[in-house]
Every structure is written in structure tokens, then in C-alpha cells.
Amino acid sequence: MKKVWLLFVLTVIIAAQLTFTSAFHSASEHCYVSGTSGVFVSKLNYASMRATIYISLSYKSAPVLLIFPNGTQIEITDNYTLDLFLPRSGDVLGSYSTGTALGISPASGDYQMLSLSHNHPIDVDVVTLPSSFLPWLDDGIFPEYFENIDVYWFKIQGEANIHIDGYGMAI
Amino acid sequence: MEAALSSKVAEFMTALDQVKKYKTLAASMTDFVLIILGTVVTALSVNISICLSSLFIGKYVGFSIVSSSLIIVLFPAGIIVAVFWVRHRIKSITIGQWKNKLNEGAPGALELLQNIQWDSIFSDIRYAKLGFFLYEIAKTLVYWVFAAALLFVFNGLVESVLHMTINYVVVMLVSLVVVLVLSKNDLHKRYDQMGRLDWLLWELRWFESEFRGANFEA
Numbered sequence: 001m002k003k004v005w006l007l008f009v010l011t012v013i014i015a016a017q018l019t020f021t022s023a024f025h026s027a028s029e030h031c032y033v034s035g036t037s038g039v040f041v042s043k044l045n046y047a048s049m050r051a052t053i054y055i056s057l058s059y060k061s062a063p064v065l066l067i068f069p070n071g072t073q074i075e076i077t078d079n080y081t082l083d084l085f086l087p088r089s090g091d092v093l094g095s096y097s098t099g100t101a102l103g104i105s106p107a108s109g110d111y112q113m114l115s116l117s118h119n120h121p122i123d124v125d126v127v128t129l130p131s132s133f134l135p136w137l138d139d140g141i142f143p144e145y146f147e148n149i150d151v152y153w154f155k156i157q158g159e160a161n162i163h164i165d166g167y168g169m170a171i
Numbered sequence: 172m173e174a175a176l177s178s179k180v181a182e183f184m185t186a187l188d189q190v191k192k193y194k195t196l197a198a199s200m201t202d203f204v205l206i207i208l209g210t211v212v213t214a215l216s217v218n219i220s221i222c223l224s225s226l227f228i229g230k231y232v233g234f235s236i237v238s239s240s241l242i243i244v245l246f247p248a249g250i251i252v253a254v255f256w257v258r259h260r261i262k263s264i265t266i267g268q269w270k271n272k273l274n275e276g277a278p279g280a281l282e283l284l285q286n287i288q289w290d291s292i293f294s295d296i297r298y299a300k301l302g303f304f305l306y307e308i309a310k311t312l313v314y315w316v317f318a319a320a321l322l323f324v325f326n327g328l329v330e331s332v333l334h335m336t337i338n339y340v341v342v343m344l345v346s347l348v349v350v351l352v353l354s355k356n357d358l359h360k361r362y363d364q365m366g367r368l369d370w371l372l373w374e375l376r377w378f379e380s381e382f383r384g385a386n387f388e389a
Contacts, residue, residue: 003201010208017215024222050226083229169226 027166029124032058034159038127041166042114042151045090047121049168051152053082056161064158086150116149122168177273180280183378184273186371187292188266193368194295195264197302199257200309206256207313210249217245243324246317253313257306289379296372300365307361311350318346 025047043049056079057064066074116123156162272279322342330336351358 003205006205007201007208010205010212013212014208014215017212017219020219021215021222024226048226050229085227085229167226169222 023169023171025120025122025168025170027120027122027124027164027168029126029164030162031126032159032161033126033128033156034058035128036155036157037162038153038155039162039164040114040123040125040127040151040153041084041086041164042116042123042125042149043086043168044116044118044121044170045148045150046088047168047170048088049086049122049166051084051086051124051164051166053084054163054165055080055082055156056163058159058161062158064156064160067155067157069153084152086152089150090148114149114151118170121170122166124164124166126162126164176277176280180283181270181273184269184283186375187287188264190292190295190299190368190371191264191266192261193299193303193364195261196257196306197299199260200302200306202260203253203257203306204309206253207249207309210245210252213249214245243321246320250313250317254310284382289375292375293372296368296375300368303361303365303368307358311354311358314350314354315347318350319343322346 039053041049041051041053055064055066055076057076060077063075063077064080066076066080068074114123114125269283272283275282319342322337322345326337326342
């Protein structure tokens with residue numbers, strides 16, 4: 001009889017573990033950039049996220065410039081890795097929790113960027129037209145979007161291969 | 172006459188020993204499932220720990236690679252432990268204790284027969300049959316899951332090298348067919364054993380009825 005209870009307990013534990021496992025999400029992006037581009041790591045605010053950004057220079061002789069939103073600039077002359085953690089910063093209630101997708105596109109881009117939803121609460125992107133994309137972010141044209149998401153971004157100038165691994169937990 | 176009786180009783184007691192083994196095998200089904208579930212809990216716990224440490228400590232490890240490795244290492248280990256545990260339990264059964272008594276000749280043989288709890292034996296055979304069936308299903312299911320996991324890993328390799336994907340339904344069906352083909356002899360053997368248990372049950376019922384109706388004279 002004790003074994004039957006043990007079977008029951010183990011089954012419940014497995015069900016709970018599988019449910020918990022479904023809270024983990026991953027996202028990745030790999031592309032070649034030249035000129036000015038934007039690297040974006042975004043998440044719904046109830047998610048915690050870690051992203052590792054690998055920047056491989058196409059030509060070691062041609063340095064690449066990273067420009068951060070606060071004005072800081074870093075010139076890199078060799079391969080560069082950036083590891084960042086975006087902590088949980090709030091709750092999303094209402095339609096976001098029922099799976100409504102939140103999509104933000106560059107004004108003249110062909111496809112959607114920052115595609116976030118309850119089923120896809122973390123996202124990583126490289127935007128090739130940051131000039132048309134950034135005003136959306138800076139000017140707060142759609143403040144209701146940005147209340148519920150966290151976005152980390154920087155601009156990159158030069159030729160490089162960018163690989164982003166994003167990994168997060170949404171609870 | 173006495174030698175014939177001893178021989179028949181020896182044959183009968185051997186069959187009862189076999190029932191004892193079947194009953195233990197049936198009872199081991201719970202242990203088997205417990206060990207497999209314990210393995211799954213362990214694998215998931217390790218997996219969750221790696222996911223959490225990757226996120227909060229920052230050593231990013233490819234989620235799919237870790238999961239696949241865990242399935243490859245932990246799950247077979249669990250199956251091996253479960254199978255060996257069942258075998259160990261069956262091997263640890265003490266059988267043949269009746270041999271000394273049978274060496275006493277006809278009186279010993281009659282004493283053995285008189286001490287048999289017939290109802291308990293019939294119940295044991297029925298229990299053994301049911302447990303036997305469930306054990307075989309559980310074992311086949313576990314092998315199926317393991318084969319499917321291996322095929323999914325293989326599918327991942329095919330996808331990354333050749334950029335082709337095998338349909339999930341096909342993976343599940345192929346793994347089931349592989350398991351059924353590989354365990355064909357075992358399934359056949361178990362089926363025969365279940366048939367023998369049926370036969371034994373009827374023979375024992377007949378023997379019991381004859382034994383109860385007979386008058387023995389020492």
C-alpha cells in the first residue's frame with residue numbers, strides 16, 4: 001500500500017516538474033551586419049532573462065563600434081562577448097497572460113521585430129534599420145507596450161557576425 | 172509406487188516454486204515502475220537545476236544538448252537498475268525447501284501435499300498472471316520511450332547535418348516497431364509462460380479435487 005502512495009507522489013512530482021519546465025524559454029539569432037545596426041534583447045516583464053551576445057569581427061583590421069543608449073561607446077578590435085541578465089520587473093495581467101502577441105516592427109522593415117507573447121516571452125533581434133526602429137522605442141509612441149516589456153539595446157557600427165543566445169524563465 | 176508418488180510430488184512442488192517466482196515477478200512490477208519514475212524525477216530535477224543555474228549563475232549550457240545527454244545517460248541507467256533489481260528479487264527467492272521432506276518418502280510427500288494452502292495457491296497464480304501481463308506492458312512502454320528518445324536525438328543530428336526532419340509520428344511508430352521486433356522473443360516467451368500458468372491452474376484444480384477425495388493409508 002505504501003508503494004502505491006509512493007507511485008502517486010512520484011507521478012504528482014513529475015507532473016509538477018513538467019509544468020515548471022514549460023516556464024523555460026529560449027531564443028537565438030545569428031546574422032551578419034554591416035553599416036549601422038541595432039541589437040535588441042527584450043522580454044515581457046514577468047520573465048527573467050539571460051542573453052549572451054557574441055560579436056565576431058569580419059576583418060580584424062576594421063574595428064567595430066558599440067554605442068549604448070546612455071552614450072557610452074566601445075570600440076572593439078577583436079571578438080567580443082557580452083553577457084547580460086534582465087531580472088523580473090513586474091507582472092503582466094489581462095490579455096498578455098492569455099497569449100496575445102505584442103509585436104513591434106521597424107517603420108520601414110519587412111518583418112516584425114520584438115515579437116513577444118505569453119508563449120514567447122523572451123526575444124532577441126538584430127535590426128538592420130535602427131534609425132526607423134529606435135524612435136518607436138525612444139519616443140514612447142506606444143507607452144502601453146513598454147509598460148509591459150523590458151528592452152536592452154545598443155547600436156553596432158561596422159562589419160561583424162552577431163550571434164545571440166537568449167534564455168529565460170517566465171513565471 | 173512410492174517412487175512414483177515422490178516423483179509426481181516433486182514435479183508438482185517444482186511447479187509451485189515456479190508460481191512463487193511468477194508471483195515475485197508480478198510484485199516486482201511496482202518496484203520496476205517506482206525505479207523508472209524515480210529516474211524520471213532525478214533527470215527532470217537535474218535538468219531544472221541546470222536551467223536555473225544557467226539563468227541565474229550565468230553559465231549558459233545548450234538546453235537541448237543537456238536534456239539529450241541526460242536522457243542518454245540517466246534513463247538507460249534507470250532501466251538497467253530496474254531490470255537488475257527485478258532479477259535480483261527473483262533470484263533471491265528460496266526454492267526447493269521441500270526436497271528434504273520429500274526424501275523421507277511417501278509419508279513426507281503426503282505431508283507436503285496436506286500442508287498446501289490451495290486457495291492461496293490459486294490466488295497466487297491469478298495474481299501472478301495479472302502482474303505478469305502488467306509488468307510486460309510496463310517494460311515494453313519504458314523501452315518504447317527510451318527508443319523514441321534515442322530516435323529524437325538521432326533526428327536532431329539528421330536535422331543539423333542534413334537539414335531534414337523526420338515526422339514525430341513516424342519517429343514514435345518506428346521506435347514502437349523496433350521495440351516490438353527486438354523484444355519479440357521475450358514477448359513470445361512471456362505469452363507461453365502465461366499459457367502455462369493457465370494450464371497449471373486447471374491441473375492444480377483437478378489435482379486438488381482428486382486429492383481431497385482420496386483416502387490415503389499409511
